[in-house]
Amino acid sequence: MYVDLGNALDAEPRLTREALDRLDERVADAHDRIARGREHADHGYAALNLPDTVDPDAIRASVADFDDPAAVLTVGIGGSALGAATLAEALGADLAHYILDNVDPAHVRSLLDSLPLADTVVHVVSRSGTTAETLANFLVVREAMDRAGVDWTDRTLVTTGEDGNLRRLADRHDLPALDVPAGVPGRFSALSTVALPVAALGGADLDELLAGARAEADRLSGSLFDAPAYAYGAACYALERRGAGVNAVMPYAESLEFFAEWFAQLWAESLGKDAVGQTPARALGATDQHSQLQLYRAGPRDKLVTLVRPRERPDVPIPETDLDGLSYLGGGSLAALLDAEFEATEASLAAARCPNIRIEVDRIDERGVGELLYGMEAACVCYGELAGVETFTQPAVEWGKRAARGLLGGGDFPEAEAVGEKRRLLVE
């Protein structure tokens, strides 16, 4: 992964090269803490060991019996869905991958009506094994398969923790079940049993994916100037402290659209604590040049824009045309056009002194995606160390989960009482 910080310097909010040099001493300390955490496989830090601790053979074996399914359905939410979505979109070009994360009944019904259930593999994922949305959706999927005369126990793979309702369900029906690795929070689990089965079903080379992640791990060092992941994490932290409370992540690749969503959870849930944090915004180049870019360039000076692209991509030629005014396009190619748009956006932000950072991988292939996901995770951990937050917890999310569970009669949760204390000012 390549990280270019040039346009992040001396913009507005203002980060100087000298400030980065000073921050580098703290990055060295952060790196020591991260290295120690990895060595002891402490909670969260263990995620950065995944390229070495995950067993790709076991993952390949877990999907080997599902030969060539027409579709794969991931039932999970948050970190238990977005990693699979990211990998499937980036690498599984021929894989028909669907996600059931939300419990919007209209969506669930229409998706189940359209899926070839007899030929669909269902991967149910929940680290805790208790998440209401995931368990409810799975019960609905099971029943839909039953009604369609499909033996769902033959079509289901589970990934979950040691105990919890999903583990009990898997045991009761003797379903194939993979373990969520110990010490790895959901949003850091893409390179594990949580998302790799879908990548394997899509024909991705898991060894290369992990090799990409390992290459990025090997670049972690005590200086942000030698470690692309730390360069990104530290620059984001420094810019946020100076007023860039928003980080708009804009990949110039359609197959990285889910990556931006995955990143949003990683950044928001890990770093949004103690009145600290950087709000992730999702954009897509070149599409959002024609919508959101206006705000990024000319709106409040509270933003960093992260531009992401592969250095090489497959191409499509643009046919020649004799239409005046279009001749500059004819004979060119879509990749050249997209790259020109990328360069132009970067330059337009720089000219307006809006801080932006360029992140590149060689290609959107297993190696590139492994580098990118691992690099962003390490960047996030580095940011968390510098900010002094508990990167690996999500108490605000848990609060809401308990309130919802209490409301549904799933136990005695005092958080549910807040529902009665809400204020209203209804205008009809």
Ligand SMILES: O=P(O)(O)OC[C@H]1O[C@H](O)[C@H](O)[C@@H](O)[C@@H]1O
């Ligand atoms: O994997 P699960 O236990 O079902 O959790 C799924 C998601 O639930 C919560 O909302 C957590 O805050 C997320 O970090 C997690 O990814």
